[in-house]
Amino acid sequence: MMLRVADIHAGYGRVEVLxxxxxxxxxxxxxxxxxxxxxxxxxxxxxxxxLITPYKGSITFMGDEITRKKPNQIVSMGISHVPxxxxxxxxxxxxQNLLLGAYVHGHGKSDLEPLYHSAFELFPILKTxxxxxxxxxxxxxxxxxxxxxxxxxxxxxxxxDEPSLGLAPLVVAHILSIVTDLRTRGIPILxxxxxxxxxxxxxxxxxxxxxxxxxSQGKAEALLGDDEVRxxxxxx
Numbered sequence: 001m002m003l004r005v006a007d008i009h010a011g012y013g014r015v016e017v018l019x020x021x022x023x024x025x026x027x028x029x030x031x032x033x034x035x036x037x038x039x040x041x042x043x044x045x046x047x048x049x050x051l052i053t054p055y056k057g058s059i060t061f062m063g064d065e066i067t068r069k070k071p072n073q074i075v076s077m078g079i080s081h082v083p084x085x086x087x088x089x090x091x092x093x094x095x096q097n098l099l100l101g102a103y104v105h106g107h108g109k110s111d112l113e114p115l116y117h118s119a120f121e122l123f124p125i126l127k128t129x130x131x132x133x134x135x136x137x138x139x140x141x142x143x144x145x146x147x148x149x150x151x152x153x154x155x156x157x158x159x160x161d162e163p164s165l166g167l168a169p170l171v172v173a174h175i176l177s178i179v180t181d182l183r184t185r186g187i188p189i190l191x192x193x194x195x196x197x198x199x200x201x202x203x204x205x206x207x208x209x210x211x212x213x214x215x216s217q218g219k220a221e222a223l224l225g226d227d228e229v230r231x232x233x234x235x236x
Contacts (some may be wrong), residue, residue, distance in 0.1 A: 002027050008057035010047045030189045032199045035209035041192045045159045046065050049081035050074045078156030079205045086146040090135030097134050101152030119148040140171035161192045200224040229233040
């Protein structure tokens with residue numbers, strides 16, 4: 001098992017958002033976190049990546065306890081978090097944004113060139129905009145940059161939060177096809193995605209969250225075909 005989240009309780013101050021969450025991710029899987037806004041999906045990703053310290057529970061990654069490690073330590077161990085809203089640095093160039101994602105590696109040319117090459121294979125547009133300001137990119141291009149920056153650390157697990165948010169349908173389809181491509185390259189992904197139908201079609205398994213708990217779980221295909229789950233939890 002690559003990642004095991006066990007009985008995680010977490011939140012913001014006295015407000016408990018996660019109330020005993022248990023999830024698992026195995027090697028080679030795309031696993032979706034689904035649910036309404038406020039269900040706790042993004043909070044869970046922040047707990048896993050060390051941005052929020054849980055009140056109780058444990059997180060194990062590749063056999064190591066990471067529950068209370070700092071975010072930079074977690075990145076160094078192989079977990080990369082692409083947050084909701086992209087959070088690129090608009091005043092920096094595409095190159096500089098990518099470089100920030102590679103800080104766990106050396107900064108010599110021989111260290112960086114293979115990382116840039118891998119990013120350009122997935123996102124060719126970034127090569128043509130390499131020295132341009134990130135703020136001049138379209139919304140879809142900025143999302144590609146955010147994902148490429150996350151991949152510059154060569155993660156063993158990618159946490160991907162709402163990659164299609166605010167994008168046109170054609171761009172959404174392209175972004176989600178890249179998620180499938182990443183899986184074929186052997187990178188497991190924990191995906192939070194508002195486009196439920198599209199997410200379930202590319203995922204292996206899914207957890208449906210409701211008010212900080214896991215309301216339903218199972219193989220993505222089964223959840224997609226379950227009328228009760230679709231109606232009650234997924235708004236489909």
